[in-house]
Amino acid sequence: MAKKFRRSKGQGKGSNHEPVIRLQGLSKVYDGGPVAVEALKNINLEIYEGGYVAIMGPSGSGKSTLMHILGCLDVPTYGSYFLKGQEISRYDSDQLARVRNREVGFVFQQYNLLPRLTATQNVELPLQYAGVSVDRREKVVEKMLEMVGLAERSHHRPNELSGGESQRVAIARALANDPAILLADEPTGNLDTKTEEEIMGLLDELNEQGRTVIVVTHDDSVALHAKRTINLLDGRIA
C-alpha cells in the first residue's frame, strides 16, 4: 500500500555517488549574548539516499541546531550545505521556503500542529503553500492520513487527538509534498514506550520504502532503529 508514496523522482543530477546531504565545514555561532556560543564546529557529513540516520548526543551537543539547519529552519554561520547537489546555504528566504515545502519534511517533538485546524487541514497546509489544486489536495491528504492510520480521525482537532495520533498527523503533514528527506527531532520525546514503538515502526516502514530518514534522539532504543548513528559532542562529530 505504502509503495505508492515512494519517491519516484530520480536522484539529483542522476549520480548515485552524490550524497543527498553533504555538509562541508559547517559551523553555527550564536552571537546574541555577551559571549558568542559556537553550537556547531566544522561539521563534515554525508548522508546518502535511503539512509536511516540517528543523530545522538547529550543536551547542548548541538544536535537540534544541526537538525534545524538540515531542515532549513536555520542557516549555518560558516560552511556549505548541499542538498541533492544544490548549495542550500546560499539560498535566499524564498528559496529556503520552497526547500522546506518540497524537499524536506520536518517532525517536531511538540508535534507543532495548528490547534484550530483539523487533522485534514493540518496535513493540507504544505500542499496549499505548494499551490496544489483543491481536488488533488483532497486526494493526497486522504492517502496520507490513511498511510499513518488516521483516516477515521481526519476531522478531529489536535486537542481531540492523543500524543501518538498528533505525531502521526505531523508525519502525514511532513510527507504531504513527498519530500526526499524526513527529519524527526525527538519524535517520541513526549510519548510513552508503546506509542514510541508505533511511531518508530512507522518511520522504519517509511525508510524501507526508500525515504531518507534522519532522527535526532538521546534515547538508545530509538537510535537502535537507525542503520547509522552519528554522535555529537560539544558541537563536533565524535
Next chain:
Amino acid sequence: MNFLSLLGLSVVTLRHHKSRSFLTALGIIIGVMTVITILSLLEGLNRKIKEEFSTLGSSTIYIQKMEWQMGPGRHRLDFEELRKRPNFTVEDAEALAKLPSIEAAVPSIGKGAGTIKRLGNEAQNCELKGTAEGGDLTGNWVVEQGRFITREDRLHRRLVCVIGSYIAENLFGAENPVDQTLDVDGHRYLIVGVLEEKGAMFGNIQDNVVIIPVSTYLKYNPLPRGWRAIWGGLSIEALPKPGVPLEKAMADVEEQLRLLRGLRYDQDNDFGLNTQQMIMTAMQGITSTLWIVMVGIAAISLIVGGIGIMNIMLVSVAERTREIGIRKAVGARDRDIMIQFLMEAVVLALLGGLIGIIVGIGIARLVSVLVEFLDAASPWWTVVLGFGFSAAVGIFFGIYPAQKASKLNPIDAIRYE
C-alpha cells in the same frame, strides 16, 4: 495559498475573536459612519439649496445701495459713505429697461404690512410690496387669475393689488378674490390678480404677499431716511433677456448706472449689483467648508481606527508567533505570511467600513425624517468612498504588523512560548 483560502482564513481568525475584532473595527466604523452621514446630509442640503433658489428668479439682478456681504473675506463697511449714496428712482428703472440686454427692469420696495383685512377676517405677518409692470417677470411670479400690475396702474397710482396664494386661501377660501376688495393699512384696494403658489424657501412662506403699484406704495409710505435707506429704500430688479449671459447684463447695467450718475472713471460704484447666484455661491462655500471640517474629523477617526487595527494586529502577530513559525516550517514564504496578515487587517477594516456605511446611511435617513427641510441623499460614490477609505486604512496600517510577521525567523518563531 490562493486568494479565497486566505480570505476564508481571515474570516475564521476574526470570528474566533469576535468582540476583539468588533472593538478594533469600531474606529473605522465611526470614521466611515461620519463620512457617509455628513456627505449624505451635505449632498441633500446642496440639492435643497438649488431647489429652493429655483423658486426665485435665479437670474434676476437686484440693484441696491450696497452689495450683499457674505461668506469669508468681508471687508469693513463705511456706513457714512453708504448713507450718502443716492436713492434709486423710477426713472433709473425706466432707463435700465431700455438696455438691449435687459428684458425688464422694475422699481421695487417692500415692508411688513400692518394688518390686512377683508370683511371680518384678518391676516397677519404679510408683506407689502410696491413694484411696477414687469415685476412678475423679475420676481418670478406666475399670475394664476386676473392680471399683474400694469403701467396704467402705476401712472395713475391706482389702489389695486395682486395677492399671493396664501392670502387668497386664508381670506377668500374657495371664492374668487379677483374684483373683490382688501384693506391694507387702512386703504381699500381692488384685487386685480392672484399669484400661483411658490412654496416656502428655508421655511419662509413667500406666498403671503400683497403687491401694489410702486407709485401707490410711495404715496402712503414715505421713503426711509438716513441709514435705514441703505436697505429700506427703492431698489431695482432687472431681468436679463433670454440667452443673455448674466455677466453681460450686469456689465451693461453697471455701465448705464455709472452713466446716469455721472461717475468718473476713477470713482467707485455708489451702488451694488446682487444676484441669487451670489447667495448660492456663498451657501455652497459654507457647505464646502463644513464638508472639509467634517471630512477632517472623519479622517482623524479613520487614522485612530487604523492605529487600533495596527495595534491589534501587532498583538495578533505576537500571539501567533508559533503559528507563523509552523507555517514557515511547512513552506510558507515571507510573502505568504505577509499577505495572510495584511488580508486580515483589510478584511477587518472593510467589515468596519461596511457597518459604518450601513449605520451612516441609516443615520442620514433618520435625520431626513426628523428634520423637515433636509432630505439626505447618499449617492453611490459615498459608498465607494467609504469602502475605499477603509481598504486604504487596512492596507496602510496593516503593512507594518504583516511585515513584522513575515520577517520572523522560523525556528525562533516555533520555539516562542
